[in-house]
Amino acid sequence: MLMSDTVSVEFSQQLTQIQRKLYSYILSLVPNRTEAQDILQESNFVLCRKAEEYDKDRNFQAWAFRIARYQVMAFLKTRKRSKLIFSENIVELLAEELEDNSRFDKMRKALSYCLDELGERSRAVARLRFEKNCSLLEIAEKLGRPMGTVSATLYRVRVALAQCVRNKVAEEEAAELS
């Protein structure tokens, strides 16, 4: 059966538009990149399959998040406890908290500014980690640095970007109020 037979263009567009948010939501619950991507794909599959069940009067994102949440829970049941995975009760707790991502777009805009502010060395490590998905060990070998140094650099990169994004979003929100 062709997708075009069962899924409207509007549905397809909505699903495409929320991919970043959906991935972010899933990664929050399963903080491992590869597994989060797999769950995203499975969620997309289920969403397409259930397209006819979608009530247009309902919030599309909330509906998609709910289905993604089921997929996460199904994934957790197939996995034994791992240091990479939160326990189910924590996932349930986070799932409720994370459904509100109203600041997502502001954060994204702020991040593009903040990335330009990164120093050359930090950027090199960030590229290896985020772009090429290298492990700490691989980065350490490539750069000839101890793993602890690489880990600390990535920590500083994340903290610096988070602080920068917080400040930019706060500035924007203050500007909106004034």
Place this chain on the structure above:
Amino acid sequence: MSNTSNAFQDLDRMVSQLFDESLSPADKEILENVIRENPEARRRYADLVTLESMLHWEFAGVESDVNTLRDTIMVDFSAWWRPAMALAACFVATLIGWWVIDTGVPVVDTEHEIVSLPLSHSSVITETIKSPEGRQSSLDMGNLVVTNEPNTIVFGSESSKVLISSIKPSSTVNLARQDREALLDAAYGLEILESGQGFGEGGYVEVKENVSAWRTEDALRVGAEFGVQPYQGGNMLRFSRMEVDVFGKKAEVSELVSVLDVRSLGANFLNGKAVVKSSVCFNQGVGIADGSTSFALGLHAINREGRVSVAIAKKETSVTSDVNPETWERVESEIELPEGTHFVVVSLSAHKEGSQALLPDLSGHYADGLEIAMVVDGRPVYSRL
């Protein structure tokens, strides 16, 4: 305040280690407890993970240190063809400019003749049909009907349709679904070439070196997008949206780019070996959920008897793209034309499988640097960029 800051410093550190898969089991327990007990910590965790997901997405597919194939020429077009290719490129640019203006004045280039009478789908129709009441009428050209018979193109409604053209596979040629779609489009090109007209919907006829070619790729041209720069020049071909088979987890699209009318070389065919060579580069934009795409360059030899055409030979070369939009994957294909070849169809296709096929068009699929050349007994008889 300082306790709060310290608590969040620890949280930030543990979350960073969690993302890097280096968090100790003891720290994982602490992190879970903090997230469970402290709503503010949950919000901070949410912000950190949102940021992390954005970094994955923003950085995806922006590799910069992989050697590109830009300097690699895999099809050896003879050096003496290059001036002709340059002229052809100038010619195409001129033609496109002229087409936009579309004054309706016939244009004849000294080297490449263009038959310039605009032609629409309806102009191809040379037949009229009888309605059930026996009244003769023109066809409603708004409907394109694909019949159950494979590769048959028909205009009109289900109740009143006229066979226009078809391309069927011979018993020795196995056509994939994307081949059939490309040949369906090619059937229309055959009609344009047969009609002697210069234009049709979505394409035009270029005449060079005694070879007429129905060209359709210009309708697909776009500039740089989704992090993909054209392989050469200022634009590239963008594939149309893929058709998705949800339950088969497959997505594919095919594009017809050219139909060459080689009938004028018929005598040469009898005396020697005729070969069509082609090459093209492929690329794709990449989102967080994108994997590689299988691209193919297809060449089909078509024999035409009356209104029914038969695909008598096929050659396809495929390549699997990487997920780096800065590199282009180049393929070349070559087909020896069997006796009885009247037309050659050049098509491109893209194919995805697995879960990633469900949303295949988050970013685009592209082709550029298409080259087609024909050689008879080692003597170049046609070439175009």
